[in-house]
Amino acid sequence: MSASRMALLGCALLMIGGCQSWQYRDIESLPPTAALPQTSQPGVVHAFYWENVTGTNVEDLIARDTYPENPDEIIELDSLSGPSGRGDNYGTLVKGFIEAPVSGEYRFFVSGDDETEFWLSPSENLEEATMLATVPGWTYQNEFDKYTSQTTPIQALAAGQRYYFEIRHKEATGGDHFSVAWEGPGIGQEIISAEYLHSLAMGPGLGVKEAFSLGYRVGFLDGSEGLAFNTDFPPRDQDSDGLYDNWEIVHGLDPANPDDAITDPDNDLLSAADEFLLGTSENNPDTDRDGIPDGAEFAFGLNPLDPADANADLDNDGYSNLEEYAANTAINDAEDMPEQGPEYLVGFTGQYFEGRAFDRFITLRMDETINFTWGRESPMPDVPLDYFSVRWVGWFTAPHSSGTTNYRFTTTTDDGVRLYLNNERVINDWTNHGPTDFSANVSVGAGDTIPVVMEYYEDTRGSVAILDITDVSTNQTIATAETIRTIDPTLSNSTDTDNDGIPDTWELKFGLNPVVSDASESVNSSGISNLEAYESGVNPWTLESLSDGASGTAPATEITGGKPVTLSWTAPLSRIDGTSIELSEIDHYVISFGQDPARLTETQRVDGPETSFEFDGLSSGTWYFTIRVVDTSGLSSPESDPVSVVID
Template identity: 45%
Template sequence: MATGKFVPLTLTALFLSGCQSWTMRGVDSLPPTAALPEASEAGWAELRYFEGVNGNSIAQLTSLSRYPDNPDQVLELTRLSVSPNRADNYGSLVRGFIEAPASGLYRFYVSGDDETQFLLSPSQNASDVRVIASVTGWTSAGDYSKYTSQVSAVQELTAGKRYYFELRHKEGGGGDHFSVAWEGPGFGRSVIDSQYLYSPRQESQLYPDTADARLGFSAGYRVGFFDGEHSLPFNDAYPPLDEDQDGLYDNWEVQAGLNPADPEDANADPDNDLLTTADEYQLWIDPTSADTDGDSIPDGAEFAYGLDPADPLDAERDADGDGYSNLREYNEGTDPSNPDDKPVEPEAPVDVPYTQGLVGQYFSGRNFETFDFARLDESPTNSWGGGSPGGNLPNDRFSVRWYSTLIPAFDSGQRNYEFRISRDDGARLYVGGDLIIDAWTGLNSTTYRAQKALSAGEKYPVVLEFNEGYGGASVVLQVVDMSNGRTVNSSDIFRVTPLDSEVSLDSDGDSIPDVWEMEYGSDPWMDDAGQVLNTQGVTVLSAFESGVSPRNPSEAAIWEGRTAGIGDSTTSEPSAPEPDPEPDPAPAPVVTISWTAPGTRLDGTSISLSEIQSYQINYGQNQSSLDQTVTVSSDVTTYSFEGLSAGVWYFNLQTRDQEGLLSPPSNTVQYNIQ
């Protein structure tokens, strides 16, 4: 937390409905409509242009609210190549189907200026499309060799089968172009021509603009999305097909193995997760799987505790702020929504100065150039969005190195643990001194996996490294016990000596305590006593013995530790300079809530600002009971809280119209004041 600075938290204001028939999802969050069943036309693919989009990154195109459904221009492209120098500051989307002339192995090539991606699905299903070749910067027209990423891995295609594809392209300034070539059985590399192209299915309005259609808006979108996702013919009649009138869409019932002519199966529970099929249809989760998101918490338990059965990451979160993850609380039979009901921690041996978590060293620069600070982080899962992790770090171009010790969470024998990393932008993982995942570069959409056999009772040093380039910054490390397929709670396996511990190991035997090395940006598991990290020629060992920083010897580096190793007589009590005077108390944090005024009511009619009486902010430290409120006038869309005590605070927003009607609460956001 940046003490004394404004902390912006954004809420989404809900729309008011005069009849108090609340709808919990806005238009922008709904999936795209389904496609009509007409066959594609041979000889061309669809090209969509989006004008007035600044920057060189595809992310600046795909983040547009009008992407992909509202382009400025739509054209027919008969060859996967465009002429250069069309314009500046625009984005392109090409989509359609490719049909292979013969069965066999193919390789695809892409060129473009600026960033360009070629995506291919293993079927006609657009939801399975994946990036297989890309230009990360720019190339000359027809140059397919500037980056290794321009060439795809070998793709096995079947003659006569159509494969859905997309090309995404972003132009900033200067030259612009893109092209896609391929090579396959019996022919060399050539740009993909019209004889292999087919247009995408055309889009259509789901419902006519009638009162009944508006009442069925949410259900209709759900039906349309399901049909499009499964490449099913879509019937735009209203109401949706429901032969047995049980509230479940017929096509959905068939896909789930239910009987669309049996109204009783809406109350069935085929996957034994304590949710009926009607419940699972409303939650839009899998009625044939007791754990839709695979996070080891059953769907019914997640719903009962207010978690999301479709979000695999909420198992590692701490819903009630009691210091224990939702997964651990579920496994130990405590309530993850009640901070007073939490697992009982076993007493740790007094001679082991360990705590849960990892110590992170934070640096400016993408390759650990300038050390800024170290701190204890509770979890190997971190997300900073587009902001800074803290200290003096910039929002972009920083790196982090975490240290911890992994102690397997089983009592005997040996098991395989699988380590999974998702990150934006780069990460590396060392376990037991071995580099098992190297994702320092590569696609952010990929989850990197590696397995390692671990033995009960052993301690394995872990180093997790991360670098951030530009834009969003996040890293997620999950550990799965392959003997049972369960995600292992990070707080059960990661242990590290706290930075303020008076006792520390010297793991690398370089006469410098681990805690001191972690706190001042040195390596606790590599003998670096003779390394020089400054311009004055002072070694790491000399800096420790002199009580100064190894990176800036003009600064004091005081460590209060007494023992440099557990169970031995090695001591280290460096003389320290006089402590600095007590700093002035840091200013109290200011938490600022901001939101956007609604423009329409839930029934689709417009609402002017003059019709809004006020906004009500609800807040508190118990997510299930926000017992404090503040009312602000309708002419403001921001409010700052000062003087909040330490701990996790939760906030949501309601809108009141001139008739006194209140909307339901918006999404709840939280902030941890330390």
């Protein structure tokens, strides 16, 4: 894209108020997976947080697809008391080990806001943990006697023995906190502090399965790299970052630097520690070379070591996982799919006008060929007998199978004619004359497609318009019905051949040229540009509001249906190239909306100073919205990611 067409950065945030469901996907914002220390650390435990979890019950947290493997945030705690005032609508999982100072009988107490559960295992085994105490509603901070369920039965603990525990906590709105206290031999009721806590571990200390996995990966790496066999286990890890030294060396990391375990040298959204656990390569963002980066595969539950899953269809929407990734649509959401390309019809789109210079657009029709000898007849009703003009638009695909071939395009017209091949004017005789032939050659590669535009005007008396195509090397006539296709203008699509901000289907339908940038031109007496007409949802010739949904939208007051919905957004502060943009440089916004996320055919223009718009009377069902911003020079941003709202 040239500097003159540099687009604005899209709106930073798009939100819906009202009866809504928020849908937003940005793969690069997915949180990294957690990497715990290799060995259990004394004095700390880890709290895992999941954001944007509605509801008051722990079950609302557990139901999340990302629970428990992919939290949004991990922090360390030095006591079993979580921070208060953290926010709303989140869930927490705390896990680690408790070690009793002396053998004896202990009781545990839990408090929290909202529902909070305390789980304890009779050993270090995670799978043996059971829920022993719960806050079914909410309590004040460190209030341990509101519900009888907050206190556990007596537990016999042995000195020096570690016991696995979990705290499961769900916050809705209002106050937020959780804490676990205990009492036992020589201990009055008190919050369990650091001296009795130990963190979980990633490495061999966690169990036989993890140790076996680590040993297998060590053997595979050392063997594939031809390294000497080392019987020591666990393998040497001089910086204690959980990545054994040979692995770091092979993957270009520093075995003496513990900080590189959380780096991401290959920018695949997985840290070095994550790559080590998954068996992926730290210096190759796409280990299985299937076109989908390792981090994206892991985030969507695919296997970054299996190239076959790129051709699978996780959400059964008819598009492969690779196609969805390439189109930046959600691999696991059947409603978010790549936009289909335009539908093509055989032949040309014929745009018919009054006047010899395309003075007033009358109508269009699909013409399979340009082979007309109208004589003294009119081409169709509403088109005058004399003084009319036609623009035919199509795309020619070379039928030969190899190399390049010259094709001769011959026009026969009475009167004027202009022919454009691959956006170059090759015939230009805009004069009155009887039936006359003009020819031009063009070289086209095998299977290549070029746009073909023929313009014609009729003055008076007889009228003829013919286009023939010939293979110069064989002198064979090429059937236009087999080689010419045109975009179906009745099906909205975002394809924009001339990159002028107006989709081809809209330009074809309303008498504009889809292969020549004519956005700044005006075909009406008021000086409203074609682009302004498109963005405002009006006919560019008559400026009448369009209500058929194929090109724009009627004013919001003309929509009938359900309750008001407010769309709000934040203004961009910079352009794609990083330069700043002042609010005074924003001319307006264009909201695209509809009930098919793949075809948002209706639009609403909103002036630059505004950052919200109310849609009143949308019909029932699910509506989808995107927004783009247009600056005072007419440059436009890409569409934002869609949001949706459900109208009851």
